[in-house]
Amino acid sequence: MSKSLKLYIAxxxxxxxGLIAVEFSIPTPVSWNPxxxxxxxIPYGTFVFFEELDxxxxxxxxxxxxVTPYEYFDDYYDWENDTYLTTGTYMLIxxxxxxxxxSAQELMDFxxxxNDIFISSSYFPDRLMDSLQFDTKNDYSFDGVANVSLSNPVFKNDSITIDRDLSNIYFSSVDTLYTTVLGYQKFTDSLRTNFIKVxxxxxxxxxxxxxxxxxNYNMLKKSNHKYASSVMSYLGDDTIYFDSRNKVGQDLNRSPLRYIFSQPPLKWAWYMALITVVLFMIFNAKRKQRIVTIKEPIKNTTVEFTKTIGNLYYETKDHNNLIDKKITYFLEYIRRVYYLDTQILDEKFAKHLATKSGKDVSDVKKLINQIVYLKAKSDCNEDDLxxxxxxxxxxxxT
Structure with a gap:
């Protein structure tokens, strides 16, 4: 090893x-990430609220x-008795x-x-907005401070003031025949609806x-926890299904470098080491790079094979065979994607398939009836195919 290289390494x-020492000497800043x-x-986590649910x-x-609400509640649905095997309140914040x-359709079914569904959010799926007949609007002209209250006079002393990181999104229209207004938010002189029951x-x-x-920031501020307690009082005292931010497959970083990346000094030291190695390889490779042998890529014969098989079926006019294969593949798709038993293709099966897939019931029945007819037909033609x-x-x- 040359003296210059030793000097560079030192x-x-x-x-x-030095960078590590500087980073460790700086206090960790408070994260205001919501x-x-x-x-x-951190201020905009929900640790305090979640702990208080008990x-x-x-x-x-x-x-x-x-997991998603669809994955969770669909496993509890009894298709034979047409009911859910569990009860409670779904909660999402x-x-x-x-x-x-x-998932929105699954929540409506639940x-x-x-059962009760509680969602506190700034944005809702289109399926919910269309089905429950409400709409929201964002009024960007506000001063950043709002008074949030409940409509029931019993909770008049539980109003709170939110002074940062809030939005002026409100319910601009609701179905007044069925919807009950439970709460409001007030920006300056504008009183808007922000809590409804449908x-x-x-x-x-x-x-x-x-x-x-x-x-956490608002729950621990003054007596703001009373507002959250009053909102929760509208829900039944049954099992709470809390939709966690920590989804399976997302909550853990299983990389062996996860600790290094979790510490800013070590992370930057790792990046600098990688950059140094890359620069060393670039400058050192100029003299040591060998001639790269050009290799012809392997030909992809999949397309030619597919065309050959397609021409074979076309020339033989074996429509029954093609129809049988398409039906077999389609039923396998239903079993794999929607987990339905395809042995009995009757009206009950068509109804379950329409529910699981979100398709129109009449269209699904026509498709299933067509499959049953063609399976029984012995001499199919090109029009049938x-x-x-x-x-x-x-x-x-569709």
Missing amino acids: ILVLLIA TYNEDHK NLFPESKVQSIK DDYPNLDDT ASYG PWGDGQFFLHLQPIAFT LRLNKAIEDFYT
């Missing part, structure tokens, strides 16, 4: 040691949901929830059997804006 080691994570004790609902069990239309089937939806009210193919493609795409 300078690099001293530089990294995570809404029940494990986070006191707010002493007769209930708090169950964290670490998140400014930007990852709630797709499929509520229709007499019945759905035998259950109810409680929709709340300003999820920031349930964060084309109609079946179009019906299956419409099911995949």
